[in-house]
Amino acid sequence: MNRRNYTLSDALPSLPKRGMPVTIITGFLGSGKTTLLNQILQNKNNLKIAVLVNEFGDINIDEQLLISVESDMVELDNGCICCTINDSLVDAVYRVLDREEKVDYLVIETTGLADPLPIILTFLDIELKFLTRLDAVITVVDAAAFDAEHFDSDAALSQIRYGDIVILNKIDLAREEKITELKAFIEDIKPGFRILPSEHAKVPLPLILDIGLTKADNYQAEISEFRRNKYTFSNHLANDDFNFVSFKSDRPFKIEKFEHFLTEQLSNNIFRAKGILWFQESPSRHIFQLSGPRYDLQADDWKTQPKNELVFIGRNLDESLIKQQLNDCLAELAVRNKFSLPNLPW
Template sequence: MSQTIEPADEDPSQPAGRLGVTLLTGFLGAGKTTLVNRLLARENGPRLAVVVNEFGDLGIDGDLVVGASERLVLLDGGCVCCTVRGDLAAALADLLAARERRLFGKRDFDGILIEASGLAAPGPIAQTLILDPNLAHKLYLESILCLVHGRNLPQQVAEFPEAAAQVAYADLLLLNHADQASTQELAETKRLLGELNALAEVHETRHAEIDPAVLESVQQRVRAPAPEPMQAAHVHASGVGSVSLASAMPLDLAALKLWLQFLASRRGHELFRIKGLVRCTGLSEAVVIQGMYEWLEIGPGTGPAPEESRLVLVGRHLDRAECARGWAAAGGRPQSCSSQAERL
């Protein structure tokens, strides 16, 4: 029997005329403030609205401020700073309303950068962007960046579950302060990053310097996952890890949807990321799977179906045997079902 798959009416992972949002996370001392100020100072870069908990958190040079209100600060160079003050959805709604009223004039912005506090878990922030009905049709989550300290991350992960969650949610991991760590410390941090997130790209940085092309390439990869070789990862002592599934046999689309929807509804609070590129019976095109928290999107890809289907789940306390059973019920014949992961 042939199967069909229709694109969703509203895909939170795709632009569709909406403003892109980049979420910046990182534990205390990782260098987020330095990175944000570098992004604001870029010439010919996108004009950003930066959302922070409090204005003081950003450490903005006072000479850059050209106008301010209770919640909004206008910066020289075409950027806007917005303070959350406890309610992210309300802050974003106020920001968008001011933009629609053209209150920023020539300082209108092209995208939004949310700098999460050092102790913030990314999940609730991402959920707000994806599931809030007043925001989902105006914004989309473009990517999640996480800065980590090249020397301090192992201790932070051991003491704070938020540090592990920040790494696990990321699309791009910036290994900052690499010059302050020894070769052994850097190797240990990289190993830990691989354990916590088998999907993210890792780039070493010093003083939070990053090539803009790296950010752009990550955003493109988030929207168009492709199967590429990935190093093995193992479940960390914190319970955060990844499960990889691969099959050369085509899957049944209806059964695959049923299993993933059940998994998202039952274990969504522990599912940090889901990414897959699969071949389904009766379909010539690839099927792309993306998910985060309780949001799940299954839609047509832009290319032909792959010879081998791959699915990677990143989360906390994932049951590999349970995932294998669901994969098999959809027709997959696991070539791998372990703590090893394949890059999508």
């Protein structure tokens, strides 16, 4: 038998009629979840996919970084799904189910600090289990940054423990010995785990959608406990001491000052940051991503009035200090008339 070489856009098999299939994408801060979600949206062929995106923070950066979601995007309240908005998650799923235009598939991207177990149990509990079918929990792991003590986070280990498949992402940034060690570590947590290596979260969709890996029978004890006491499933953020700092400004940054902030002042307790940046020296919109010690800036065109929006996520962050440092990076005067940007309302 010849080995099949899948491409990202290979047609998916016909989806079953019993309940809307659901895939949960989980993974720790900066692992590449939104990149994977974008890969799904770019290569979904004729599937009508609804997306639920949730963020830890009060600025919805991920919504701005997603492509081609348009009316498929259903917004959840801000905060971690598994610890603050289970009821809102159920409401959002009903909103998807009640749409006049049929939805073929539901994909949920959790925050990087989410223990996926409460989200899994929400779909296996009585209210949703006859209307939806939990297909698989996909855990995205940063091959370069993850290790056995990954940020000392219970949530990071739970994301592997309760996943059905691991996408070992960013293998191009990791040493071969590190990849081997990480595979062994994952295998020790969950023997027989399916591991898919990837760069930039590029994985053929038939390997991750409509694969039927989540088995409800494996969660009977957890479902019973979930019904008795949902609070015990929702306290991981307090245990891990994570918090966020958000920053907005209608004034641009000075590039030199912002680079000084990143290289000289950034706290080691910041594990993840992302945002939309406006620099005095550039007419472009800059997409900012930071994961551990690595950061990246990509430029494109403004489609709205320029502004700065940033979220930093870490452990025991000093909000007042970070905001003061960022304010020190701002240009003294707004420069809205410096560049001629079409169709912008000033």
